[in-house]
Amino acid sequence: MVLQILFIAITLAAVALFSYNLKKVIRNIRIGKAADRTDQPQKRFMTMVKVALGQTKMFFRPVPAFLHLIVYAGFVIINIEVLEIMIDGIFGTHRIFGGLGPIYNFLIGSFEILALGVWLGCAVFLIRRNVLKLKRFSGVEMKGWPKSDANYILITEILLMTAFLLMNAADAKLQAMGASHYTVAGSFPVSQYLMNLLPNSEGALIAIERGCWWFHIIGILAFLNYLPYSKHxxxxxxxxxxxxxxxxxxxxxxxxxxxTNEVKAMLDPSFSPPEAEPGRFGAKDVNDLSWVNLMNAYTCTECGRCTSVCPANITGKLLSPRKIMMDTRDRLEEVGKNIDKTGNGFEDGKSLIDSYISREEIWACTSCNACTEACPINIDPLAIITELRRFAVMEESQAPASINAMLGNIENNGAPWKYSPTDRLNWAKKS
Amino acid sequence: MSEQLNFEVPTMAEMIAKGEEPEILFWVGCAGSYDERAQKTTRDICKILHYVGIKYAVLGTEESCTGDPAKRAGNEFLFQMQAMTNIEVLNGYNIKKIVTGCPHCFNTIKNEYPGLGGSYEVIHHTQLIQDLINDGKLKAEGGESFKGKKITYHDPCYLGRGNDVYEAPRKALEVLDAQLVEMKRCKSNGLCCGAGGAQMFKEPEKGNKDINIERIEEALETQPQVIAASCPFCMTMLSDGVKMKDQDQNVQVLDIAEITARANGL
Structure with a gap:
């Protein structure tokens, strides 16, 4: 009974803490400017099904796509098991779905195979990051916390899967011994091989089974609460x-x-523009970006597919689209903390441009869209770069000198080069 | 194959004065108008239009920059000034259909002008060529033979990824009976030439290589005789790259329109 109350208390506390942090994240995203993304709901829904659920964009790189699919399927499907753990935890039952017989055996059997897949997948991911040191996972923005974050996630998943399999192994052994409370249920295609590693005494087995059970569920709840701090x-x-x-x-x-309103007013004096909303042109800080840009920042899992195809980054320039997203999130988090403390987050003398993203980075972009094409979940770093350029050019008139010359030429000659508009048809002169 | 044209290029103003209307407006673009290398492509597009007998016209001195480089550089004011002025001219002539010689003009007029009051059917010249081939009006006969030649095609970002046009330029190359070889990074995975986003007009940032060199090395790996382009800016970047690699004697960089015109003896 004490354990049931403890279980319910831990679960409620974990859910409450997660809701609290999630609300803060949503509040932070709402700092962004309005943007209408409610058109074509059917097409949007299909995009979500294809790209997020179906992971279609992952398959341009088949090896990580395959491993990711296993970990993802494992994560989603093994969570059915969490439902049983929840019910057992609240009511003090054991393997409440055991009565389903063969279906239950099939489910547990599948979970075990998936759990092994997840274990192996995460192990390969760790090797790719830490032993093979794939270039995609390095870069200036990947030092310190982002590197540890990735490793913590993978190690946690390995530990969770280990606990799940050890729990089953102990359970299976207890079932075979006829221990009371351990009804015969489930099939154990993977954990049966772990049984021999476990002690034979009933007390020790119960301790392992219970220990792993608690570790598994507390681990999952802790992981849930790790998400708001993580790329995950x-x-x-x-x-x-x-x-x-x-x-x-x-x-x-x-x-x-x-x-548009200002230009219309300039070209047509009789046009009276509607009341202009306050704000600046382009983005100096995160509050000048749209909520979609800010949601993009929280969504980025720092996989680096964008950076690995960026022509500027490939040729050694400072620009890294992944860093653009990470900087945006870091700045937004900082602004959020400032709001928590003072109620107004923008008075700290910092801004997204200059304090986080340098001019050199934004001017290295060729707007080629390789980054947006490569992102497996449709994040758009180019939109943020464009807003920062708009601020630099329209609010500050601070562009590279040659860009200013080009803009001057368009303004005066109607072409980016210094040619006379009257010469525009010279190419057609007959021989 | 003379450089100059042996026919008049009709302007909108002349056509309207005669009480006529063109089927299609050819939007030449700044590079196509002023850049010597791109002018050749412009003339070849005219030769194709003239040859197949499409009634077309150009704006001539009434054409002005679409505003693309201004917009990509962040000057939305200048972009919209250019856009609205151009839209006024286009709408004044009651233009319905436009073919552009440049993917940047194509993208801007097709996608960004409608929101400012300028809605037209816009195609890129490679799409026009594809249509003409499909209709049997253009073949690859009567001119230079590209049969068996190794050709690799470089996707311009604003035609490929920007607007999902991957097949039209390839179709124009397929009729040549040439040997088409794709670069490692092609189609939606294609590597930029380095000119987009207003980079054409500035020095690159500090790095360890120029983007066009990275691209040209990849193109040369396919051991091509011809590198096909369909954008005047890519043309500049690729041609410079080939020169830097001392390959300009062995490898030609040609626009799809030039290849088509040559193959048809225009």
Whole structure:
């Protein structure tokens, strides 16, 4: 009875803490400017099903895609087991679904095979990161916390799967011994091989079984609460992120309505623009970005597919699209903490540009869309780069000198080069 | 194969004065108008239009920059000024259909002008060539033979990833009976030439290599006789790359329109 109360208390506390942190994240995302992404709901839903659930964009790299699929399937399907753990924990039962007989045996058997798959998948991922040291996982932005974060996630998953299999092995052994409370249920295609490693005394086996049971469920609850601090948030945010992703052709940049009104007023004196909303052109800080940009930042799992295809990064420039996303999240988190403390987060003398993302980075972008194409969950680093450029050019007039010369030429000659508009048809001169 | 044209290129103003309307407006673009190398492509597009007998016109001196480089550089004001001025001209001539000689103009007019009051059917010149081949109006006869030649095609970002046009330029190459070889990074995975996003007009940031060199090394790995392009900016970057690698005697960089015009003896 004490254990049941303890279980319920831990679960409620974990869910409450997660809700509290999730609310803060949503509040932070709402710092962003409005953007309408509610059109074409059917197409949006299908995009989410294909890209997030079906992971179609992962398969451009088949090896990690396969391993990721196993870990993902394991994560989703083994969570059915968590339902049983929850019920058992609350009511003090043991393997409550055991009555399902062959179906139950099939389920537990499948979970075990998946658990082994997840274990192996995570082990290979750890090797890729720490032994093979794949280039995609390095880079200036991947030092310190991001590197540890990735390893913590993989090690935790390995520990959770180990606990799950050890728990089953002890359970199977207890079932075979006819221990009371351990009803015969389940099949153990993987953990049967672990049975011999375990002691034979009933007391010790019960201790292992219970220990692993508690470790497994507390581990899952702890992992849930780790998400808001981690790149691993993508397991949840991949879904809304793909649902609200850009459906227009990638080449299209949004037209700024605030500018349209001003330009119309300039070209047509009789046009009276509607009341302009306060704010600046482009983005200096995270509050100038749209909520979609900010959600993108929380969704990024730092896989580096964007950076590995970025022509600027490939040729040794400072720009890394992954860093753009990580900087945006870091700055947003900082602003969120400032709001928690002072109620107003933007008075700390810092900004996304300069304090986090340098001018050199934003001007190295060729707007080629390789990053947005490569992102397996439709994150758009280019949109943020564009907003930062807009701020630099329209609010500060701070662009590289040659860019300013080009802009001057368009303004004066209607072409980015210094040619006379009257010479525009010279190419057609007959021989 | 003379460089100059032996026919008049009709302008919109002349056509309207004669009380006529073109089937299609050819949007030449700044590079196509002023850049010497791109001018050749422009003339070849005209030769193709002239040859198949499509009634077309250009804006001539009434054309102005679409505003693409201004927009990518972050100057939305200048972009919209350019866009609205151009839209006024286009709508004034009641233009319905536009073919562009440049993927950047294509993308901007097709995707970004409608929101500012300019809606047209916009195609890139490789799509026009594909349509003409499909309709049997263009073949690969009567001119230079590309049969068996090794050709690799470089996808411009604003045509490929930007607008999902991958097949049209390849279709134009397939009729040549040439040997098409793809680079490792092609189609949606294609590597940028390094010119987009207003990079064309500035020095690159500090790095260990220029992007066009990275790209040209990959192109040369396919051991091509021709590198096919379909964007004037890619043309500049790729041509420079080939020169830097001292391969300009062995490898030609040609626009799809030039290849088509040559194959048809235009």
């Amino acid at each position: 948030f993508h397991i949840l945010f991949a879904f809304p992120n793909t649902y609200f992703s850009n459906l227009e052709p990638k080449g299209e940049f949004s037209n700024m309505q605030s500018v």
